[in-house]
Amino acid sequence: MSENAILPVKVSLSEGDFYTLWAPMWKEHGAEWQAFLGDEEHVLLFRSPAELLAHLDETPKHDLSSHPKWKSFAASGDDRVVPDERSHYDLIGVPALLAERPSHVNVSSVARALRLARSLGEVTAATDATVFFASHSVVGNVERGVDHFAAESGLSEWSAIGRAVLTNWRKVIASLDEQVKIAEVDEAAAAAAGERIDAAVAAAEAERLAAAEKRKAETEKADPYDASAxxxxxxxxxxxxxxxxxxxxxxxxxxxxxxxxxxxxxxxxxxxxxxxxxxxxxxxxxxxxxxxxxxxxxxxxxxxxxxxxxxxxxxxxxxxxxxxxxxxxxxxxxxxxxxxxxxxxxxxxxxxxxxxxxxxxxxxxxxxxxxxxxxxxxxxxxxxxxxxxxxxxxxxxxxxxxxxxxxx
Structure with missing residues (x-):
């Protein structure tokens, strides 16, 4: 995750799946900051990327407008609000993932979900969330990756993280639910934004395919002898x-x-x-x-x-x-x-x-x-x-x- 990035994310909370923008930790004037798209009182969630884009069109002032990379982000394509697959943070599903074995997919999914939950708790000062992460340092070990849990004590540590989450996660999610707000967006504006997103996604896919074809043609044209000793x-x-x-x-x-x-x-x-x-x-x-x-x-x-x-x-x-x-x-x-x-x-x-x-x-x-x-x-x-x-x-x-x- 690059410093100074603004990421579109899909977040699963109690009321379902929602979309917003997340700015992970960045440094400015010697201080560390992190933020979500919000209105000074709540983090704003949207039912679709189209609603998110429509809101950005109509609301130039928000908690991210002073971010050092905001102008660059705002000037990018209309598909800038569409998260990729790795930007789905299933906070509700964390206990279920911890109940399974520590595979690469499970460990990375839990690590990403905990990372966003911790950030959301700190930004919104959600008490139960911040207390949970401050009191259970063991959960931070998921950031070490799947190899960490392949060691002799790996499974027992994975289970310890699972027990800590199982005991406290309901309160953590409830405290986060209180700090977010589902934004209301005009349906016509959202529909128009959706059409722009579809066009941008199609254009990006066409560009990707063209680049892939070009690489393929260059590879086929390349002389194998050039790679020889x-x-x-x-x-x-x-x-x-x-x-x-x-x-x-x-x-x-x-x-x-x-x-x-x-x-x-x-x-x-x-x-x-x-x-x-x-x-x-x-x-x-x-x-x-x-x-x-x-x-x-x-x-x-x-x-x-x-x-x-x-x-x-x-x-x-x-x-x-x-x-x-x-x-x-x-x-x-x-x-x-x-x-x-x-x-x-x-x-x-x-x-x-x-x-x-x-x-x-x-x-x-x-x-x-x-x-x-x-x-x-x-x-x-x-x-x-x-x-x-x-x-x-x-x-x-x-x-x-x-x-x-x-x-x-």
Missing amino acids: WAGAGIDPVRIAIQGKTVYTLRTYLDRHPVFLGKFGEIFTFSSGKTLLRWMVENDDHDLAKVATWEGLVLSANGGELEMEVHKDNSYSFTGLVKDIGAGPNAVDTDQMAAAYELMADAADWAGDDSLNSYFLANPRMQDYISYMLGSPGTSGYVPSEPFSDHAKGWQELEEILTKRFSR
């Missing part, structure tokens, strides 16, 4: 299908520059993800070992908690590209080619050698071809022409430059 470490598994085989390695980016699992330009590759994970645990002589998050991944792998997860953006397939290039530009999947070329360029960048640049200097038309296929500027109007087998042969040579970097 790899994503957390910023080091990604890479799968490469090339020249009839599939290999696995790892890559990260430091200052936008690629760093592969490897050393001296050799990319360490593995025939399966499991083999790579086992190798990680026993080897640290490679470039990724210098990355701050590497050790955390190794610890996870050593504990059997790390699984090989390859994001689709880190899965590269060279399969069929040589054949498709030989068939002509329209046969080539340019997305597949762009991803494959990205991997080749990353490998050359990490290795720090001139093999790729040297190849293009020796074969300028191959660079023009790739630029044309990938939509890069600077192709000088170049358009591929037959025989396309020359381009296929050039691409195969680029693949071989890459695979020569793979460990054997």
Whole structure:
């Protein structure tokens, strides 16, 4: 329960269920205060939230109008007078709850009811109520929660609270009944207020459902990989299908520059993800070992908690590209080619050698071809022409430059 709150509450007393506003303990100018909606002589009760709202519309001055949060409360929606399920305080039902076992529901319900009864007694100076709480400190133990009554002496203490309530509760309720007044509200005003409440409740429910749908859509759209240990470490598994085989390695980016699992330009590759994970645990002589998050991944792998997860953006397939290039530009999947070329360029960048640049200097038309296929500027109007087998042969040579970097 937050400090400075004003709460709509449903209270069960001798005459039935009623609605009012409760301001639990708050601090102001160094003093502690608590209050209910009242008219200086009584706490006012209403037969429905609609009657409560109608009264607030017609009565600007009351015991809560000086509360530090009143303006904020009054400016909120018309459904501000509707209590939630946990704001039902069944004072009449307290003895029956104490006659049952101390379950979570029973303990929390009794605690909430006693809390409001104590506050109502103190605010209205209801003698029998204030005397009861002052004389039976044991009832305050319900605030400790259900776990308190799970201890060895818990049931006996629960019974002691029950006996204290059973003996005194009738007088407590009678003293509270004397301090409250059922307010009379114009029926037409209450009916109009009820329509406004219904509209506000419907709007709030629609907003809740819309927010839930948005959260659901965002959850469905979220990439599961983002929650993986790899994503957390910023080091990604890479799968490469090339020249009839599939290999696995790892890559990260430091200052936008690629760093592969490897050393001296050799990319360490593995025939399966499991083999790579086992190798990680026993080897640290490679470039990724210098990355701050590497050790955390190794610890996870050593504990059997790390699984090989390859994001689709880190899965590269060279399969069929040589054949498709030989068939002509329209046969080539340019997305597949762009991803494959990205991997080749990353490998050359990490290795720090001139093999790729040297190849293009020796074969300028191959660079023009790739630029044309990938939509890069600077192709000088170049358009591929037959025989396309020359381009296929050039691409195969680029693949071989890459695979020569793979460990054997």
